[in-house]
Amino acid sequence: MNDMISGATRNTRQRSEVLALLDEIADFRTPQQLHALLRQRGAQVGLTTVYRTLQLLQDAGEVDATRLPGGEQLYRRCGASHHHHLVCRSCNATVEVRGPAVERWTERIAAEHGFTDIGHTLEIFGTCSRCSR
Amino acid sequence: MNDMISGATRNTRQRSEVLALLDEIADFRTPQQLHALLRQRGAQVGLTTVYRTLQLLQDAGEVDATRLPGGEQLYRRCGASHHHHLVCRSCNATVEVRGPAVERWTERIAAEHGFTDIGHTLEIFGTCSRCSR
DNA sequence: CTGCGTGCAAATAGTTTGCAGTTCA
DNA sequence: TGAACTGCAAACTATTTGCACGCAG
Numbered sequence: 381m382n383d384m385i386s387g388a389t390r391n392t393r394q395r396s397e398v399l400a401l402l403d404e405i406a407d408f409r410t411p412q413q414l415h416a417l418l419r420q421r422g423a424q425v426g427l428t429t430v431y432r433t434l435q436l437l438q439d440a441g442e443v444d445a446t447r448l449p450g451g452e453q454l455y456r457r458c459g460a461s462h463h464h465h466l467v468c469r470s471c472n473a474t475v476e477v478r479g480p481a482v483e484r485w486t487e488r489i490a491a492e493h494g495f496t497d498i499g500h501t502l503e504i505f506g507t508c509s510r511c512s513r
Numbered sequence: 514m515n516d517m518i519s520g521a522t523r524n525t526r527q528r529s530e531v532l533a534l535l536d537e538i539a540d541f542r543t544p545q546q547l548h549a550l551l552r553q554r555g556a557q558v559g560l561t562t563v564y565r566t567l568q569l570l571q572d573a574g575e576v577d578a579t580r581l582p583g584g585e586q587l588y589r590r591c592g593a594s595h596h597h598h599l600v601c602r603s604c605n606a607t608v609e610v611r612g613p614a615v616e617r618w619t620e621r622i623a624a625e626h627g628f629t630d631i632g633h634t635l636e637i638f639g640t641c642s643r644c645s646r
Numbered sequence: 647c648t649g650c651g652t653g654c655a656a657a658t659a660g661t662t663t664g665c666a667g668t669t670c671a
Numbered sequence: 672t673g674a675a676c677t678g679c680a681a682a683c684t685a686t687t688t689g690c691a692c693g694c695a696g
Contacts, residue, residue, distance in 0.1 A: 390670055390675055412660075426678040431661065451584045451685085452660070466623055475626050482615055486637050490599055493608050495639030502635045504619050506628030523650060523695055545685075559653040564686065584660085585685065 389436065397423040398433045399442075399457075408446060408454040446501050468508035477504070522569065530556040531566045532575075541579060541587040541607050579636065581605065601641035610637070 389395075397418055409417070415430045434455050437443040444458040462483065466475040482502060490498040522528075530551055542550070548563045567588050570576040577591040579598050587605075595616070599608040615635060623631040 392670070392676065394677070410660090428662080428678055429676080432676085447580060447584060451580060451586075453584075466626055466628060468628065469630070477622050477626075479618060479622070482618060485612060485615060486635075489610050489612070490637055490639045493599055493610075494642035495599060495601070495637075496642075496645050497602070498637065498639040500635065500637045502619075502633065504623055504628075504631065504633045506623045506631040509627030509629075512629050525651065525695075527652070543685090561653055561687085562651080565651085 394423075394425045394429050395433050397425055398430060399437075402437075402443065402455070402457040406457055408444075408456045410448070410452045410454055412452075414455070464502045464504065466504045466506065468511055469505055473508050473510075527556075527558045527562050528566050530558055531563060532570075535570075535576065535588070535590040539590055541577075541589045541605065543581075543585050543587055545585075547588070579607075597635045597637065599637045599639065601644055602638055603640060603644040606641050606643070 398414065401414060401417060401421075401423075405417075411430050411434055412427070414434075415425065415427045418425045418430070434443065434445075434453075438445050438455070442458065444456045446454045446456075448454060463476045463478045464482075466477050467473070479502075483500075486500045487498055490496075531547065534547060534551060534554075534556075538547075538550075544563050544567055545560070547567075548558065548560045551558045551563070567576065567578075567586075571578050571588070575591060576588045579587045579600070581587060581600075596609045596611045597615075599610050600606070612635075616633075619633045620631055623629075
């Protein structure tokens, strides 16, 4: 029964819809994509509200945020385990990869330089076997 | 004598000014900042030209590009070898880090999935010691 | 000469904000 | 009831593009 965002926030239909969608997807999407998906499924939510809700969720630590090489924001429900993507340059096929070693490496490097509150982005690009033939 | 960008490019005053500034600075700046600096020193260069020149330089491998968590592009005259960045979320201080282990790891993972022609992006964000106080 | 380069102005793209009306607690 | 929320439209920011003119080679 707890669809709510923790804190002094109100439990509105719109927010529930955004959260429900994020739970279903579990993968990175732009606010615009999320908004489009919501409309497709008939949910009546404004783009502005999607942005504001994602902002709230991020502040509350409920979602992860990254950025595309092109600069757009990407959000994803977090809590599910952290992973990265291996993406094909020509067909966009995506493989999820996990790299505990890399996570540890980034933590260590950052700590060595006195940085705290560490996060990172890692994307791998290549040509998949089907496309390289 | 070789202020020029390699390739079929022309050696104009504007391009020389941009390159000269980049050489002086050696640290990450946004196109807007670079443009402002050029005007301050009396160089007559349009913002458009700064953007276009940076694009060219990036294609030519003469500059490094990253992105602020806020989304803006950052450019810097580039050191040759491949490296990644550890960037402070609040003051944008940047540390170059090298990670042979990560390079190898990405190669291996990608190869395991049948991908070829591999490249990757890795950025580490955190709060530097000065800002976390 | 010839066409790449330049810079203004206008167009884009993504995101944020003002504000009047709506809704949850 | 009343503060928080919503959504439209307009504002904003960073970046790109159209186009007429200018300059390098």
